[in-house]
Amino acid sequence: MQNLIDIDTECSPDIVGLPGGTRPKNQDGGVRALIKRRRPENKTKRNSNTQQNSIGLNKGSRHYGSRESVSIPVGGLGSLDLSADTSTVIRPVHSSILGEKYCFEVINSENTHCFGCSSAAERDRWIEDLRRAAQPNKDNIERTENSLCLWVNEAKDLPPKRRYYCEVHLDGTLFARTSSRAVGKPLFWGEFFELDNLPCVSQITLHLFRDEDPKKKRHSRDESILHPLGSVAIPLADIQGRTYQEKWYPITPYKASGTAGNKELLGQQASLRIRARFQNLKVLPMEKYKEFAEYVTVDYVEMCRSLEPLLSVKEKEELAGALVHVLQSIGKAKEFLVDLGSAEVERLGEKEALIFRENTLATKAIDEYMKLVGQKYLIDTLGDFITRLYSSTENCEVDPRKCPASELSNNQKHLKETCEEVVQKIVELHGPFPEELHKIFSSWVELCEDQGRAEIGQRLISASLFLRFLCPAILSPSLFGLTQPYPEPNTLRTLTLTAKVIQNLANFTLFGEKEEYMLFMNEFLQQHWDGMRGFLQTVSNVDTYIPMTSFDGYVDLPLRLAVLHGLLVDIIYQKDQDTIDKLNPLPSILNQITESLGPEAPRIIISRCVEVLYLI
Known part of the structure; x- marks a missing residue:
């Protein structure tokens, strides 16, 4: 873990949105106020005016130089006396604020410290250790946990030929921001924010900003970029509870003192489509859950069998996720997943082609578990590929109905190269494989071999690892923590075609007449079948040595x-x-x-x- 920030000033909330208020420099609660240099070669990025560079703030502009941070080994962590200050807050910092993943901050009455970790699991472990240091009796007291899950989906009736982004503020403090997107039909973000360990919240506000034009000279930039074009206030009562609420919220134009506001910059129907839920969950002392925990640990198979017919698809997803986290903490997650996989094989009988293709508790549970223990493996395997693809201008469209005939050959070449890159990253195991998944996969193989159905074991692994994890992550990288922005149309098409090829490879299936334009990839598939078989055997053979890592989160x-x-x-x-x-x-x-x-x-x-x- 690395210490990114050491701030000796008290955090101050942002007051954007107050009548006649300006946008102060410390809107992020102090997190970015004293970020120091680490990489002088970093390119300039779009940043909030909370930022600071080596020569100080550049007034009159929202651009303040490159965001560069310091990475020093944590030496000062031991000097933090967390138990002496009951006001101490320890919480994650969203990657959109610092531009770095896996950060958290420690805030007390005197200062703020921000730290960066190498993975989400490491960050969660540090947060828990520090919270426990601040409150040693944490498990034996009643507490309230606040969380906000928010989809910023799209906007409409905004001026064209511009780029916009939104900032998420809770009680005036910046907690997250979307990427910058150009107006299309409509302007679409499709970005998800999950904010946990929140303080008590009374106001949720989204501020809409127009991104500055990098082609303009700094002295000629519009002063309006210092203020939001408008804001949306989400009533807390509208989104409280377990169920998501979705609606279009009208954007209220920003009005500076002595002006008529920004109505000329926004259409009459300017609005944001938001889907959100806010939860205040009362957590009791652990002793209150003792009998419940014992019941779940011993009787999860019977409980799932009894409840499954009563559940909607959404309820199956939520129940599977909750069970996976509870049983992982108790140390029974492996047995849970092995039992569910075995029950799935028994239930389907000769219809093994449907394994993990239906909306069952087993399917949802393996989805959640792979996300929980496989995040670092996913980033090691696909992270660099996704980053490169998002910055690439190569066209991989191979459907003759969607691209000129003169470009088809080049596009086919690009798609083959893209798929080759992904296949090599997967089968060559570019990062340690999750030990928990290796144990589950090898148990499934042994169970199926004992039943004389060895081929079903390989199908279980292929369906879970590729159908439920790797291919969905390729198709929707923002939903799997590989990136934040929703892909642009050209990139999305490349991801879609790549996921198709990798899924067919994992299924050992050739393209047919239904997707005639993909027939040229069949030779590629056949060339890599042996490599895929070897990979599936490697990650499921209890006697095979491969680099592995176990889940170290909390x-x-x-x-x-x-x-x-x-x-x-x-x-x-x-x-x-x-x-x-x-x-x-x-x-x-x-x-x-x-x-x-x-x-x-x-x-x-x-x-x-x-x-x-x-x-x-």
Whole structure:
């Protein structure tokens, strides 16, 4: 871990959006105020006016030189007396603020320190260790965890031929920003922000900014870029709860004192499409969840079997994610995934082609688990490729209906080269493979071999690793933490075609008449089949040595049990009485926890006779 910032001034919130207010320089709560130099050769990037360069702030412009940070080994961490200040806040810093991933900040009444880590897991572990140092009794007290999940999707009725971005402010402090996008039909961001460990929040505001034109000379730049074009205030009551709420929010034009505002810069219907949810989750002391944790650990197979027919697709996704995190913390995630995979094979029988292709708890659970333990592997394998592709201007369109005949041959060549790069990065294992996945895959292979169905074991691995993880990450890299911006149309098309090829390779399937324009890739597929078979055997053979790494992140067990409890109560309490009674003792165990949450918390109605049996 590296110390990025050491700030000896108290953090101050941004006051953008207040009537007549200007945009102060410390809008990010001090995180960027004293970033020092590390790489002098870094190119200039678009930055907020919170930034500072070696000669200070350049007034009258939102551009303040390149963002460069210092990376020093953490030596001062031991000098932080976290237990002495009850106001200490320890939270992640979104990568859009610093331009660096996996940062967190420690804020107390006197100063702010910001640290950078090498992975999300390492960052989460440090955050937990420091929070525990600040509050040693953390697991034995009641606490509230606030989180915001936010999709900034698109904008409409903005002036054309411009680039825009949004900033997400909570109670006046900048927490995240979108990338800069040009107006299209419509202006589309499609960017997701997940903000955890939040303080108490009373106001959520999105500010819309016009990006400055880099071609303009600095002295001629428009003063209006110092202020937002307009803002959207999201009422907290509208998005509180477990369910996402989505709507178009009108943009209120910014009005500086003594002016008529920015109405001439915005259309009459200017608005942002936002999808969001804000949760205040009460987390009880760990002892309150003891019986619940024991039940989940011992009876997860029966619980999943009983609940699955009652669940919507979204509920399956949420339940699988909650179970994966709880069982990972308890040390039972491997057994959970092995059991679900085995049950999936048994359920499908001879329809093995459907393995991990349906919306089952097993499918959703392996999705969540690979994201949890495989993030570093994913970045090591695909990170450089995605970065290169986002900056490339090469065209890989090979459908004759969508590109000129004169460009087809070159485009086919580019697509082959792109796919070759991805295949080599995957099969040559450019980074350590997740040890947890290796154990699960090898267990699946052994189970299938014992049943005389060895070929099904390879299909399980191919379907999980490629169909559910690597290929979706290629297709939608922003959803897997590989980048933030949604790809431009040309890049998106290249990602789509590449994912098609890699999926066919993992399925050992050639392109057919339905996608005639891809037939030229069949020779490429056949050339790499042996390499793919070797890779699948390598990552699933218990006797094969490969570089591996184990998950070193932290799962907050009381928090995850609170999430699972709330989810199960929401699912079960609306069911008919007969269904509820058949699920016992789970409803009774959930109600015991609910008693500690207060009279407002929903309770599951249980038949008296069933409740008596549970108490006995």
